[in-house]
Amino acid sequence: MKGHVVMRLAPSPSGPLHLGHTRMAMLNDEYVSRYGGELILRLEDTNPANIDPEAYEMIPQDLENIGVKIHRVVIQSERMEIYYEEARRLIESGHAYVCLCKAEDMRKLKLQSIACPHRNTTPEQNEKLFDDMIGGKFTPGTATLVIRTDLFHPNPSLRDWIAFRISPAKHPRTGEKYYAFPMMNFSVAVDDHRLGLTHVLRGKDQLNNTDRQRFIFQYSNWQMPEYYHYGMISLPGEKLKTSIIRKGIRDGKYSGWDDVRLNTVRALLRRGYKPETFRRYWVESGLREIDASFSWDIFNSMNRELIDGTSLRLFFVRDPVPVLVKNGPKSRVMIPFHPEHRELGFREMHVGGSPTILIQAEDWNGMSEGSTVRLKDLYNVERSGDQLVYKQNQEFNPKTMKIIHWLPEDSGEFTVLKPDGSRDDGRIESNITLVNGTSQFERYGYVTIEKERNSALFLHR
RNA sequence: GCUCCGAUGGUGUAGACAGGUCAAGCAUAUCGGCCUUUCAAGCCGACGACUCGGGUCCAAAUCCCGAUCGGAGCACCA
Numbered sequence: 376m377k378g379h380v381v382m383r384l385a386p387s388p389s390g391p392l393h394l395g396h397t398r399m400a401m402l403n404d405e406y407v408s409r410y411g412g413e414l415i416l417r418l419e420d421t422n423p424a425n426i427d428p429e430a431y432e433m434i435p436q437d438l439e440n441i442g443v444k445i446h447r448v449v450i451q452s453e454r455m456e457i458y459y460e461e462a463r464r465l466i467e468s469g470h471a472y473v474c475l476c477k478a479e480d481m482r483k484l485k486l487q488s489i490a491c492p493h494r495n496t497t498p499e500q501n502e503k504l505f506d507d508m509i510g511g512k513f514t515p516g517t518a519t520l521v522i523r524t525d526l527f528h529p530n531p532s533l534r535d536w537i538a539f540r541i542s543p544a545k546h547p548r549t550g551e552k553y554y555a556f557p558m559m560n561f562s563v564a565v566d567d568h569r570l571g572l573t574h575v576l577r578g579k580d581q582l583n584n585t586d587r588q589r590f591i592f593q594y595s596n597w598q599m600p601e602y603y604h605y606g607m608i609s610l611p612g613e614k615l616k617t618s619i620i621r622k623g624i625r626d627g628k629y630s631g632w633d634d635v636r637l638n639t640v641r642a643l644l645r646r647g648y649k650p651e652t653f654r655r656y657w658v659e660s661g662l663r664e665i666d667a668s669f670s671w672d673i674f675n676s677m678n679r680e681l682i683d684g685t686s687l688r689l690f691f692v693r694d695p696v697p698v699l700v701k702n703g704p705k706s707r708v709m710i711p712f713h714p715e716h717r718e719l720g721f722r723e724m725h726v727g728g729s730p731t732i733l734i735q736a737e738d739w740n741g742m743s744e745g746s747t748v749r750l751k752d753l754y755n756v757e758r759s760g761d762q763l764v765y766k767q768n769q770e771f772n773p774k775t776m777k778i779i780h781w782l783p784e785d786s787g788e789f790t791v792l793k794p795d796g797s798r799d800d801g802r803i804e805s806n807i808t809l810v811n812g813t814s815q816f817e818r819y820g821y822v823t824i825e826k827e828r829n830s831a832l833f834l835h836r
Numbered sequence: 837g838c839u840c841c842g843a844u845g846g847u848g849u850a851g852a853c854a855g856g857u858c859a860a861g862c863a864u865a866u867c868g869g870c871c872u873u874u875c876a877a878g879c880c881g882a883c884g885a886c887u888c889g890g891g892u893c894c895a896a897a898u899c900c901c902g903a904u905c906g907g908a909g910c911a912c913c914a
Contacts (some may be wrong), residue, residue, distance in 0.1 A: 385914085386914085387913085387914050389913095389914085419914060421913095421914085422913055422914070424913085425913065425914075478911085478912060481912090482911085486838095486910095515912080516912065518912095519912055528839090529838075529839060530838070530839035530840075530909085530910075531838065531839075531910055532838090532839070532909060532910040532911095533839080533910090537911085537912055539912085540912035541912075542912085556912095558911095558912075558913085558914090559913070559914045560914095563914090578908085579840095579841065579842090579907075579908055579909090580907095580908055580909070580914095581908090581909090581914095582839095582840060582841065582908065582909070583839075583840070583908080583909045583910070584909085584914090586839090586840080604841080604908095606841090606842075606907080606908095607907065607908070609907095656848090659848070659849065659863080660848070660849075661849075661850095663842090663849080664841065664842055665841095665842055665843065665906095665907090666841095666842075666906075666907050666908085667847085667848070667849090668847075668848085669847095669848090670847050670848055670864070670865090672847070672848090672864055672865055673847070673848055673849095673863070673864050673865090674848095674864095675864095676863080676864055676865090677863090677864090679876080679877085680877090683876070683877055684877090686876090688874075688876085690874095710873095713877095714872075714873090714874080714876085714877080715877070715878085749873065750873095751873055751874070752873060753873090771873075773872065773873055774872095776873090778873055778874070778875095779874090780874070815874085815876065815877095816874095817874040817875090817876080818874045818875055818876085819874085819875085819876095820875095820876085821876085836875085836876080
């Protein structure tokens, strides 16, 4: 591929983008920016029953937020006259006919390679029937426009396929202006040609559709773009359908499209994934036709590499246990916000004499009587009954002594919400007022802070 | 069942089109070590793969055939 390419992203506006969509978005964007050209966002809204009006806004926003540059937006429902025009042309040349069979009859006949009674009609008859069809003279399910292919084609799904049907649903954008809508295979072929696409990258699930669309290109004497089909990616865990999520939001199960538990672009960005992470991951995955499974390990590792240098460190104590430190001296310590980037500044912590501090229940329970630990950046303490005692010997060897983090007793309450739906409640260092965005809670993991909610979203370890 | 596609370590990939430099590179995960006042990052090391069987060839991960396994599609969805 070289020179000026024209490519497209063709989602249906049924909801915002999710993790799976970012692959086609990144790959197409990557090729366009690499070879120079134009990327078209084509919203495929020819099935009125499957449209979320808000998606017309959400999809371009999501793309912008992950750094995909769109040069032009095309909405298919605004191009109905074009589809009608091309349909009439194919009827005229005898490549399409109006079929009045019931759906199940048509299916049966096709499987047996038998022509239905409507297949052998004249273009003139079909023109009239098509006008009636788009003019609203048929009820839904009683008439379709069919592309005549080959009834003996070995692949039954390529035999005489449907190009137009009547939709019973009202279209959110065109209202009741249109009754007969093109099927995806028809509008895609017409638009791929009319928009001047040079290359199309799409999933392997479109393989049969490419073959169907090929008939339109042949009948019309159009040059076909180069089609590439990459393998399917299986996302581990439950894969939520957009319609289920929408219902969950309506029922209050999810806080919105950016709920921590979701794999939508908005949720992932909110948690702290970088646009560059999506790009790196998908570019590395490439265009192989093999099916693969998505690896959160690798995805997270790529993201960690991008955020680590700027993630300020803080202490978050989950399940805090208050413990008295007997003889602990009054102290004021300065701790770097990032161990390798002192230029990011220091945070200050102080405790009074014989203070009560907060440590994690897990760490407390792990301490046996008489064992010594280092309170990170503070001092050594030894367990004695239900309290800690300041050690006279403050030398310590990080190889042999366990280091735990801690907080002054008056630290504020804080919660971390996790993608699995659980939450960790605890206390946060007061210096959180100085930190924005993605932070690393030491010995815990990376999170993205939302101060106004007094909580953070868990990103990854 | 039919049509089409594919097969490299636990996972993701490079190499295949133009056979030799591949006793197979990289990343991630795991394990061990170093470093480190985080269970992070960094550094070093270990582990671990060409689905199987034929064929062509001096030479096959790479080309051909078959088997097996896996996937997608077979909607008046996109």
